[in-house]
Amino acid sequence: MNHRVTHQKAWWMVLPVVALVAFNAVIPLMTVVNYSFQETFGDNVFFWEGTRWYLQILQSDRFHAALYRQLIFTGIVLAVEIPLGIAIALCMPRKGIGVSVCLVLMALPLLIPWNVVGAMWNIFALPDIGLLGRGINALGIDYNFTRQPLSAWFTVILMDIWHWTSLVVLLCYAGLCAIPNAYYQAGKIDGAGNWQIFRHIQLPKLKRVLTIAILLRFMDSFMIYTEPFVLTGGGPGNATTFLSIDLVKIALGQFDLGPAAAMSLIYFIIILLLCWVFHTLMMRGEERS
């Protein structure tokens, strides 16, 4: 039987959001599409270029290198932050004063503005005066993130882990707290150990929050700009020039608005595609389980 909804006046309530999204997302996106096919030197004068900028970006070694760096960075960040976030959430207390203490400590990195995080880590990691930099050098390891690409990568990744693992922790903790006690009791009656409880009760129940955590962390890390820009400025050389840093260099540094618009759209399509793939794979797993 077909149950049709007859009272649909509530849809009108959505209009303000539609208007807001139109002004802050759709219209700018349309403008970027228009720019990506043209050349401009200012004063709203444009020259049709067709697919030239797309061709230029798609065949540019610079874009390939930035995309490659971005994929590696996002892969490492996800591979570390997701398991670490789950592990920390599992270790956090579920009652008592410890809950508030842990939640506040976990929330702290998320409350710090991104440029401040970059500045903090810049000072923290300086090899001559920073605690981290001096500490690593005192261990006999040659570390200087302003000169060595490997050190710069290590610092950027460590900074991101420090900044964003808390988000995964808080989401997983909320997911763990929502699991009814009856599941644990049933597990105990069946003689399940900690690993089996984690594998067969906690992890399946965390699937939805993990989907959100992975998507959020994927999107954020794939679009990361402020922290590495403040910390390394994309250097040394181009070692930590990720896609967004490269995009800003093209758009604002070189004022090549056409190529920057084409790059933005390719960047957007990559994010859209990867998010769709992640979401589809995780939802498929959800249906199966």
Added chain:
Amino acid sequence: MPDLSWMAWTWPTAAFFALLALALVAMTLWEKFAPGGGPRRGILGLDTTRGDRLFISVLGGVIIHLAWLGLFGPPLLAPLGVSILFAVGVFRWV
């Protein structure tokens, strides 16, 4: 009429957005006459509605065009044909 010269409109990009808007209107009308979204599980094992299939078709079409441009360069008539075939395939089987 507001001055929209800052948006740098051209006929080809306007036609592209008009087609997208038409597709959305067509989907709305389709939903009006055949409500429910036509959910089904296709050959990829995905549960999709008509809206999902449109999304996959448009995203796939854009990726086909970009991949063609990157690999073979212009003209783009061939990827246009491939994209239309892809969209028909998605609406038929996915």
